[in-house]
Amino acid sequence: MTLWATLQARKRLINAFKHANIYRMAGESYIFPTIRKVELTDDYTKFTLRLPTGFDPDTLTDNLFVFQQVFGPNVVIDGEIKYFTITVYRKGLPSKVAYNFDEWQSVMTDKTLPIIVGRDRNNQPQAFDLAIFPHILTSGETGSGKSSLLRAVLTSLMLTKSPDDVRFILGDLKRSEFGIYRNVKHVEGVHVTPRTLLPALRLIKVEMERRGNLLDKNEVTHIKELRDKLPYIIVAIDEVALLRQEREIMNIVEDISSIGRSLGVLLILSMQRPDSKVLEGRLKNNLTVRISGRQSNKRNASVAGAEGAEKIKITDKGRMIFVLDEPIEIQSPWLEYDEAKRLLEPLKVKTEFEFPFEEKDDVGLTEAITDFKFGILEELQ
CATH class of the missing domain: 3.40.50.300 (P-loop containing nucleotide triphosphate hydrolases)
Structure with a gap:
C-alpha cells in the first residue's frame, strides 16, 4: 500500500479519536493514543496502538460504535491495559x-x-x-x-x-x-x-x-x-x-x-x-x-x-x-x-x-x- 493510503488511514483514526473524546489536552495540543503501526492489506487495515498512562483501557471498547461510524461496521478491537489493535475488515463475516x-x-x-x-x-x-x-x-x-x-x-x-x-x-x-x-x-x-x-x-x-x-x-x-x-x-x-x-x-x-x-x-x-x-x-x-x-x-x-x-x-x-x-x-x-x-x-x-x-x-x-x-x-x- 502507498504512503498516501497509510497517511489517510491514520487521519481517519485520529478523527475517530476526536469524535469519541479519546484524547487529553496539553494547552492547545491534543494528546492521542500513540499509533505505532498501520498495516494495510487487501483484506483489512490494522492499527497498533499504545494508550498513554492514565487512560482507561475500556475507553476504546466502550466507543466501538464511534469507530464503526467512521470505518464501517466490521471493526474489531483487541488488547488490554496499554496495547491494543483496531482492525477494520473490508468484508464482514458470512451470514451462514x-x-x-x-x-x-x-x-x-x-x-x-x-x-x-x-x-x-x-x-x-x-x-x-x-x-x-x-x-x-x-x-x-x-x-x-x-x-x-x-x-x-x-x-x-x-x-x-x-x-x-x-x-x-x-x-x-x-x-x-x-x-x-x-x-x-x-x-x-x-x-x-x-x-x-x-x-x-x-x-x-x-x-x-x-x-x-x-x-x-x-x-x-x-x-x-x-x-x-x-x-x-x-x-x-x-x-x-x-x-x-x-x-x-x-x-x-x-x-x-x-x-x-x-x-x-x-x-x-x-x-x-x-x-x-x-x-x-x-x-x-x-x-x-x-x-x-x-x-x-x-x-x-x-x-x-x-x-x-x-x-x-x-x-x-x-x-x-x-x-x-x-x-x-x-x-x-x-x-x-x-x-x-x-x-x-x-x-x-x-x-x-x-x-x-x-x-x-x-x-x-x-x-x-x-x-x-x-x-x-x-x-x-
Whole structure:
C-alpha cells in the first residue's frame, strides 16, 4: 500500500479519536493514543496502538460504535491495559457457513483430535487440536447456533478418527441433541438422565486411575508415550447446568478437567446460559477453550469467558466468539440434523443393548458393558 493510503488511514483514526473524546489536552495540543503501526492489506487495515498512562483501557471498547461510524461496521478491537489493535475488515463475516466435510479436511488432517470452529473474517477456517488445548465450554442462547456447532464438532471427529483413536461418553440431558449418535461404533453410551450417566462416569474415574498407574509404571507423562496405544475418551455433556445438584457427577467432571489431559480424557461441556454456580473453582479454571454464541448481557458473556458475546445480534445465527489464545469472532458451520444422520449412517453398528447403561443399576453394570473398550473390565471383576 502507498504512503498516501497509510497517511489517510491514520487521519481517519485520529478523527475517530476526536469524535469519541479519546484524547487529553496539553494547552492547545491534543494528546492521542500513540499509533505505532498501520498495516494495510487487501483484506483489512490494522492499527497498533499504545494508550498513554492514565487512560482507561475500556475507553476504546466502550466507543466501538464511534469507530464503526467512521470505518464501517466490521471493526474489531483487541488488547488490554496499554496495547491494543483496531482492525477494520473490508468484508464482514458470512451470514451462514454451510457444513461441508471435505472443505474442513485441510485443517483437520494434522491434528490428533481436530475441533472445527468456523470461518473468521478473512473466510479462513478455524480449528484447533483438543489433545493440545483440552476441555471446551460452548454456550449461547436458544437459536444461537450452539447445537449445530456441537453436531458439526462431534460428527467431524467421528468421521475423521476411528474408534481405536477416540471414544465418547455423551450426556444428553435435554433429550434433544445426541440421539443420532446412538449405536455409532465410537460411542460407549448416550445418557439422558443422571442415573445412567453416573455409572458411566464412575467407570471413567476407574479408567483414569488405571491410566495414571500406567504412566507411573512406564515413567512417562502422557498416554501418547505408552507403547500400547490407548484411545482418547471424550465426555461431552449438553446442558451441564442441569447437573448442578448432582455432586458426585460434578466432582468427577472437575477431576477430568484437572488431570484428564495427560490421561487422554477430555471434556466438551455445553450450556445455554452460563451458570456461575456450575462454573466455579477448578472447573472454571480448567476449561481452556470457550466458544459462545449470543449472550443476553455482559455478565453472562463474562461468565462464559467470551466477552463480546453480548454484542452479537439475535438475528446472527451461528455467530460465535471463539476464545483460545485471544477472542475472535467466527461464523460456525451449520450442519442440519438430517444431514448429520446421513453422514453417520455408515458408522452405525447393531448392538445387544440399544441404550448402553440405561435401565441398568450398579449391580448389573458389568454385564451391560461387554463392548466397553477402555480396558477396565478386569478392574471391575
